[in-house]
Structures are given as structure tokens and as C-alpha cells.
Amino acid sequence: MTKLVQIGKTDLRVNPIGFGANAVGGHNLYPNLDEEAGRDMVRAALNHGVNFLDTAFIYGPKRSEELIGEVLKERGNRSEAVIATKAAHVLTDDGEKFDNSPAFLKNAVDEALGRLQTDYIDLFYIHFPDEQTPKDEAVGALKELKDAGKIRHIGVSNFSHDQLKEANKDGYVDVFQGEYNLLARDAEKELFPYLAGKNISFVPYFPLASGLLTGKYDKNATFDDLRNGLPYFQKGAFEANLEKVDQIRPIAESKGVELAHLVLAWYLTRDAIDVIIPGAKRSEQVLNNVKTLDVQLTQEEISKIDQVFQQ
Numbered sequence: 528m529t530k531l532v533q534i535g536k537t538d539l540r541v542n543p544i545g546f547g548a549n550a551v552g553g554h555n556l557y558p559n560l561d562e563e564a565g566r567d568m569v570r571a572a573l574n575h576g577v578n579f580l581d582t583a584f585i586y587g588p589k590r591s592e593e594l595i596g597e598v599l600k601e602r603g604n605r606s607e608a609v610i611a612t613k614a615a616h617v618l619t620d621d622g623e624k625f626d627n628s629p630a631f632l633k634n635a636v637d638e639a640l641g642r643l644q645t646d647y648i649d650l651f652y653i654h655f656p657d658e659q660t661p662k663d664e665a666v667g668a669l670k671e672l673k674d675a676g677k678i679r680h681i682g683v684s685n686f687s688h689d690q691l692k693e694a695n696k697d698g699y700v701d702v703f704q705g706e707y708n709l710l711a712r713d714a715e716k717e718l719f720p721y722l723a724g725k726n727i728s729f730v731p732y733f734p735l736a737s738g739l740l741t742g743k744y745d746k747n748a749t750f751d752d753l754r755n756g757l758p759y760f761q762k763g764a765f766e767a768n769l770e771k772v773d774q775i776r777p778i779a780e781s782k783g784v785e786l787a788h789l790v791l792a793w794y795l796t797r798d799a800i801d802v803i804i805p806g807a808k809r810s811e812q813v814l815n816n817v818k819t820l821d822v823q824l825t826q827e828e829i830s831k832i833d834q835v836f837q838q
């Protein structure tokens with residue numbers, strides 16, 4: 528049995544290896560996704576105790592939440608899953624914008640509950656900050672939803688340090704989700720010390736830098752999805768990143784573990800982090816990432832990995 532961990536000050540108890548479900552029905556992010564493969568990833572996760580599922584309105588849009596809702600319904604055991612979802616996107620004719628207004632958030636939660644076919648969301652994040660809403664007002668709306676039992680915990684994502692401080696004026700923020708991986712470590716500077724002081728847990732997204740940190744790509748790799756726009760994959764940066772990955776390959780080899788698991792295990796040694804949400808395209812990847820829990824890192828290995836990726 529996997530030892531469950533508590534996410535920060537919440538009462539959520541989860542497998543430290545969660546599942547980021549942006550490729551479950553995330554047709555707007557990845558071309559040619561098979562929806563049944565998406566449902567299968569959710570089933571595989573829950574069958575193997577990967578109980579923390581991370582989704583959002585914008586994955587699909589809507590389809591990721593809907594497919595997760597279908598699987599929850601088919602299994603009939605809502606309490607086996609800890610569901611985190613997010614909203615803020617408003618789709619317009621010219622693209623998208625963000626809304627954090629109380630009215631928007633209240634409606635967004637009601638709609639997400641419908642898509643997920645549930646009467647509560649374990650963790651609801653404001654996905655991105657808008658420019659106009661005071662952040663304590665936005666979080667105040669989530670507190671009302673929490674008091675009404677529609678959401679259990681409050682999160683914010685992609686907020687600046689100042690926005691987070693404003694959002695947490697009344698101490699209501701439970702979880703912060705932000706970009707963090709060995710190639711993107713800005714969060715360590717200001718954010719981690721603030722979060723530690725407030726006992727807010729940090730959930731890193733892009734833990735594998737969209738697959739780059741698994742060590743499976745070489746410099747000739749090409750991509751036809753969201754990776755084309757990510758800084759890690761741009762010419763010059765991509766090659767430099769691959770060189771860093773090669774420098775930690777011997778550590779994985781000497782331990783007889785996969786590079787992906789070495790990297791994921793390293794995040795779980797960070798004080799700010801309780802749970803990680805690697806994404807996947809196939810059930811095998813979801814299950815494979817659970818092997819991270821078998822990786823024990825020595826202090827020397829932790830420091831070596833740290834040094835290679837110091838920016």
C-alpha cells in the first residue's frame with residue numbers, strides 16, 4: 528500500500544504521485560487525442576491508487592473534466608479520487624481572456640461540478656490571474672463556495688508573488704500551483720519561502736518539462752503540439768537542456784532507475800512540495816511514474832542533480 532501524504536494544511540490525503548490530466552480529452556493542447564485512451568488513463572490511475580487528479584476547464588476545453596466525470600460515475604466511488612480543477616479562461620472570438628470575478632468563479636464551479644458529475648470539488652484553483660479583480664475578493668468568493676460545501680480547498684495558479692500575497696490576505700489559500708522543474712526554478716527564490724511561512728503547499732506543473740526531462744529525446748526530435756511554443760524546446764535552449772539531462776543520466780544508470788523517476792523523486796525531496804502531477808499520453812506512463820516511489824536519493828545525489836541544473 529502506498530503511504531499517503533497530506534497536502535500542506537488541507538485534509539486531503541493523496542499518493543505523492545498524482546496525475547496531470549491535460550491530455551485526457553485536451554484536444555486544444557494535443558492533436559489526435561483518443562478519448563477512450565484518456566478515460567483509460569483515469570481508470571488506470573485510480574486502479575493503482577494514483578488518487579490525485581489534476582484537470583481544468585480549459586483542457587479540451589471541458590472534455591478533460593467531462594471524461595473524468597464519466598469515469599467517476601462508472602466507478603461509483605467518488606471518495607476514491609481527490610479532484611483538483613481550475614478555471615479563469617473566457618473563450619472569445621479573438622482568443623481567450625481571464626476572469627476572476629466572484630460571479631464568474633461561482634458560475635465556473637457550478638459548471639465544473641456538472642461536468643465532473645459530482646457535488647464537491649476537492650481543490651479548486653483560480654487558473655490564471657485577471658487584471659481587474661482584487662485577488663482577496665476573488666478568493667473571498669471561493670471561501671463562500673467552500674463554506675457552501677461545493678469546494679473543499681482553495682488554490683491559485685500562475686499568480687505572481689504579489690498577487691498571491693493579496694489573494695492570501697485572509698489566510699484562505701491552501702495550495703499554489705506553478706511552473707517548476709529542474710529547468711525552471713524561479714519559484715525557489717521568493718515563492719517557496721513565502722509558501723513555507725504560510726504552510727501553503729506547492730504543486731509544480733510541467734515536472735518533466737513536457738517529456739524533455741525523461742531523457743528520451745535527442746536534438747533531432749520535432750514536435751507538433753504545445754511544445755513548439757515552450758521555451759525549453761526552442762532552438763539553442765533545447766540542445767543546452769539535453770546536455771544537462773545527459774549529465775544526470777549516469778546517476779539514474781548507477782541506481783538502475785529511469786531518468787524520469789530520478790527527476791520526479793528529486794521534486795519530492797523539496798520541502799515546498801507534497802505531491803506532483805506528471806502528465807501522460809498513455810496508461811503505461813501513468814503507471815510507470817508510480818515507480819518514482821521506489822527511488823531513494825542520497826544527499827549527495829540530491830546535491831549533484833541540484834548543481835547540474837543551477838541557473
Ligand code: NAP
Pocket residue numbers: 546547548549550581582654684685704705731732733734735736737738739741743787804805806807808812813815816
Ligand atoms: P509534464 O508532466 O512535464 O510532461 C508530461 C509528458 O511527459 C507526457 O504527456 C508524456 O509526453 C511524457 N511522459 C510522462 N511520463 C513519462 C514517462 N514515464 N516516460 C516517458 N515520457 C513520459 O507536462 P504536462 O503534462 O504538461 O504537465 C503536468 C500537468 O500539470 C498537466 O497535465 C496539467 O494537469 C498541469 N498543468 C497546469 C498548468 C497550469 O497553468 N496550472 C500548466 C500546464 C500543466 P510524451 O509521451 O508525448 O513525451
